[in-house]
Structure formats: structure tokens, C-alpha cells
Amino acid sequence: MKKSELLIWLSEEYRNWEEFLEHIDPAHMEVPGVNGNWSMKDMVAHITCYQPWVTARIQAAADGAPEPPPPWPAELQTDNEVNAWIYETNRGSSVSEVLDDARQIFHQFFAVIENLPEDVRIEEVQHGGKMFYLMWLGDQRFQVGEIFDHFHDDHEADIRAWLAGLKS
DSSP: OOHHHHHHHHHHHHHHHHHHHHTSOGGGTTOSOSBTTBOHHHHHHHHHHTHHHHHHHHHHHHHTOOOOOOSSOTTOOSHHHHHHHHHHHHTTSOHHHHHHHHHHHHHHHHHHHHTSOTTOEEEEEEETTEEEEEEEETTEEEETTHHHHHIIIIIHHHHHHHHHHHHO
């Protein structure tokens, strides 16, 4: 796969994400119950929280720099601990702040990908009936669509079920 093709795919996924969010009534963005007591605002913060670190890791690899540490405290080791930290870090933010941050996070990620060399190695990998895109920078690989894969695989069905329940 060429970098230009990856950028088209990422742009399409991002456009679908934005359209998905636009169909959610703003009054419902802070209603709990999407995932436990999390609201849709909390889910957006959760889904996008890892992306700045992924972006920073890709940029560091492109620059030949050491891998940056994750944004959460080093003592947090499990997904549950990190997810609790994400929730606590973002729960005081407004819906517009979380959505604006998400947009900025995506735009920063796209800018880093756009600035990579045209001949960056990108592989399409089929696993479990699903297509993944892996990008290699030196000996480091990155699942460049991880944010969208995480949304589709782990959260989209639950969010859609929650939205359907709000309408009934």
C-alpha cells in the first residue's frame, strides 16, 4: 500500500467517525450508560486518548529518537487502571472540549503521516477476517488504524445499542 492510499483510508475513517458523532444528539453526549457509567463524551475521550502517544511514537521513530513515555503515570500498568485515569482526567471537560481535542488529535496524526517519506513501508495484514494496516519505520511497526479498529471492534456495537435504547 502506498502512503497516499493509507491517507485516503484514514481520511475516510475519520469522515465516518465525524458523521457518526454528528448523529448523536448533543443533549445525549453526557448521559451515562454507554459503557457502565461512562457517557458518550467519556467514550470519545477514551477512544482518542491513546492516539497522541501513537502519534508521538511514530514521530520519534521517524526522527530516530527514543520512544516517548505514555501520557499516563508510569505506575499504571493495567488497561483498567489506564482507563480509570483517562476517565478521571477528562470527566471535568465539556463535550465541546473533548470533541475539539479529538479533532486536534486526528489532525496532528494525519500531519505526521503526511510528512513521512513517500516510500514508507505499509502492509495490509488480514487477521481474523479483518484487515489491518501496519506501518514500519525501521524495525518498529505501528498499527496505524488502531484508533478506528478499537472503536469498531470494541465499542461501536455497544454505542449503537445505547443510542437505540435512548430512542425507544
